[in-house]
Amino acid sequence: MKKNIFDVLVVYSEKAARSASSLFDNDKTPFSTASKRNQYNLAYAYFLQVCAKNGLRAAFTTTRDVIGAGKCKSYWEFKNNSWVKVKKEGYSSLIFDKFSPVNKKYFEISASLFSSNLIKPFNNNYLHRLFDDKQATFDTLHSFSIPTVALDSYNYKTIAQSIEAIKLLCLSHLQKEDFSKELILKDRFGAGGTNIYKINENFLEEILAVQEKNKKISFILQPFVKFEKGYEYKKISSATDIRLIYQKGKIIQAYIRTAKKNDFRCNEHQGGIVKYISIKNIPSAVVECSEKIVSLLNKKNALFALDFIISNNGNIYFLEGNINPGIYWGADSAEDELNTKKLILFIVKELLRRSQKTS
Known part of the structure; x- marks a missing residue:
């Protein structure tokens, strides 16, 4: 089969996007129009249009379609204001990788996709591994981060040991007054604010109950940071995080996400409200902290985001990358x-x- 060669191939996780090989007649867009991801269809249509205007031939595919180094068995194109399925082999040496190899399946897909040195990912591999794993993030950037302990196995003894370990980390922390008595149980490799639980009491029993319902998920434990009054926007305080997006070592965008009432999760997927702010309005202490992290990472050509919260006592915590x-x-x-x-x-x-550069 003759393959079509692209300048850029967007490769998205098959958990969220649909393959162009789908035989269902109703699958006329990469993302379901009946789901919350319908807006992604508009965003990636615009993405491909901007590529075209800049002389880049680009296509959209999924991890389900990957068949080798830089290759996919089918792909989507956006033409004449409509998504088009193309059931032909596509190829590009430049991959805009929108999936995370956090389990065996996705690791094998990633290994296949990048099995040739000629195939280059857009995202930095080191930062991928670091930010995809919240325990690795803490181990590397612990001086900026919320204390974190991994739950390596699911039995009374090891969970009790993890609870004691996080308590000891909190007690020895210089800013221990920032932590409440509650704990946060969080998906170690998760995103979008999913699989995050606040554990109020009976830690052992509550953690076991959550893990029993989520046996395939690896969790971490963290103290709950009191931050509902830490950041004020237009004289209103609420549980808020601050996201700084970096490219080439500089902030290119900044926005805040405010949790909905009676929630602490600021993610937009969990009902958080997004408000963009100018770089000059970012609290100086947050900028100072983020610049130290960026300097340590030393990945100036990478695109990435850093999320922060400010405790009620005014202390800055790096939440995740x-x-x-x-x-x-x-x-x-x-x-x-x-x-x-x-x-x-x-x-x-x-x-x-x-x-x-590669042509």
Whole structure:
């Protein structure tokens, strides 16, 4: 079969996106129009259009379609304002990788996709491994982070040991007054605010109950940081995190995410409200902390996001890093759409630079 060669191939996780090989007639877009991900169809259509305007031939495919180094068995294109399934082999030496190899299946897919040295990922491999694993993030950046302990096995003894370990970390912490008596149980390799639980009391029993329902998930334990009054926006305090997006070692975007009422999860997928802020309005202590992290990471050509919270006592905590900042916008937010399109322009500009470098 003759393959089509692209300048860029977007490879998305099959958990979220649909293969162009789908035989279902209703699968007319990469993302289900009946789900919350419908906006992703608009965002990635714009992404491919911007690529085309900049002379880059690009296509969208999924991990289900990967068949070798830089190759896929089918792909989506966006033409004449419509998504088109193309059931032909596609190839590119430059991969915009929008999936995380956090389990055996995705690790094997990634190994196949990048099995040739000629195939280059957009995202930095080191940061991928670091930010995908919250325990690795803490181990590397512990002086900036919330104390973290991994739950390596699911029995009374090891869970009790992990609970004691996180308690000891908190007691010895210089800012221990920031931590409540509650614990956070969080998916070690998760994203989007899913599989995060606040454990209020009876730690052992509650953790076992959660793990019994989520046997395939690896968890970490953290103290709950009191932060509902730590950051004030327009004289209103609420549980808020601050995201800084970096490219080439500089902040290119910043926004805050405010949790919905009676929740502490700030993620947009969990009902958080996004508000973009100018770089000059980022608290100076957050910028100082983030610059130290960026300097330690020393990955100046990478695109990544750093998330922070400010405790009620005014202390800064690095929450987590993200090698794959979301490319989508809220259905009712013109501001979000405008700024996501700006982010896409940054990304395409870098893709263009890299494609010219390898051509």
